[in-house]
Amino acid sequence: MNEPLSFVHPTADSPWGTYLSQIDRVVPYLGRLARWTETLRRPKRTLIVDVPIEMDDGTIAHYEGYRVQHSLTRGPGKGGVRYHPDVTLEEVMALSAWMSIKNAAVNLPFGGAKGGIRVDPKRLSMKELEKLTRRYTSEIGIIIGPTQDIPAPDVNTNAQIMAWMMDTYSMNVGGTATGVVTGKPIHLGGSLGRVKATGRGVFVTGREAARRLGLNLDGARVAVQGFGNVGSSAAELFGQAGAKIVAIQDHSGTIRNEQGFDLADLMPHVHEAGGVGGFKGGEAMHGEEFWDTPCDILIVAALEGQITADRARRIRAKLVLEGANGPTVPSADDILADRGVLVVPDVICNAGGVTVSYFEWVQDFSSFFWTEDEINVRLDKIMVGALKNIWDTADHHKISLRTATFAVACERILSAREERGLYP
Secondary structure (H helix, E strand, O other), X not given: XXXXXXXXXXXXXXXXXXXXXXXXXXXHHOHHHHHHHHHHHOOOEEEEEEEEEEXXXXXXXXXXXXXXXXXXXXXXXXXXXXXXXXXXXXXXXXXXXXXXXXXXXXXXXXXXXXXXXXXXXHHOOXXXXXXXXXXXXXXXXXXXXXXXXXXXXXXXXXXXHHHHHHHHHHHHHOOOOHHHOOOOOHHHOOXXXXXXXXXHHHHHHHHHHHHHHOOOOOOOEEEEEOOOHHHHHHHHHHHHOOOEEEEEEEOOEEEEOOOOOOHHHHHHHHHHHOOOXXXXXXXXXXXXXXXXXXXXXXXXXXXXXXXXXXXXXXXXXXXXXXXXXXXXXXXXXXXXXXXXXXXXXXXXXXXXXXXXXXXXXXXXXHOXXXXXXXXXXXXXXXXXXXXXXXXXXXXXXXXXXXXXHHHHHHHHHHHXXXXXXXXX
């Protein structure tokens, strides 16, 4: 009997519920491999850890942390670590599963993993943040490693946090292990091009999709939800291609400019103010109005579950690019498809980050580093090739790009599972 997981109770539109729905939709296209699909519905390993630290005022605080390894069939686990007050085990499970699909879709030699701590990092001092990171790393150190599971930055984590993780793990194993994390500072074995890699991947897949639609990027109107590393990097690249960024929403506010924002003025404001809110080069609008913005391309680069059924009915774009993980709930997916809106799914659209993380991991093993131009050329080639393969699958089966991406990825994962067999 295949008993359901006892420790999580997903709803239809929750992250894990969304993932399970996506798996259900791909089963008819897996042929003989369908007998193995239950392995995709169950994380291989789930670790919940207590993270106690001494605060600056001498009190002791406890935080809950997670590391989930969804699949290690095709290689070591790979996936980021996020610090956010809304992190839950179910969310991390879904994110780890999407990493399995993403890595397989781009044909990287990784499985899927993800980690997180339920914390608001903005309320911690730098010293407290370092203590939190080091204690968390020590707690999950029993399952991570350069050939086991390789964390990376995600929401509210960055190169400094990766440096603390690498140092902590290295001290515990008695030798410098640069390959235990990616997204590190350059002088600690990081890769050139890594910071903007996810946004570059969004641009590359968006460029290819626009070409398929006959949409000229020069003069195209682009709306961006989420203006952190991914959204801002993608916006800059679309701007360089001649597109106009006409609306932006982030945690600090929502602004629009029908003539297109001057990104050279906007970016310094974002760095100084911490968000787009208050920028004088645009008009402020109510948050929900963002979804009514007339545009050609909509980039969603914030958190999961942002495109609901109601918002899907209001979106006025021809092309949706998922820079975030799991931003579209299944019911909204169906509505967008019925309306003829093309969606490039997260599991291929935002795979640029993990692709350059793979480059970093390889460079760390060989102690030989590539130039940024070499990184970008390799990234472009891999992303274009992977998207073409997915598009061919979609055309062959007459299915959406999302289901086609899952079909390609699940076939690779389950073929490896079948060939490896079950031990013992």
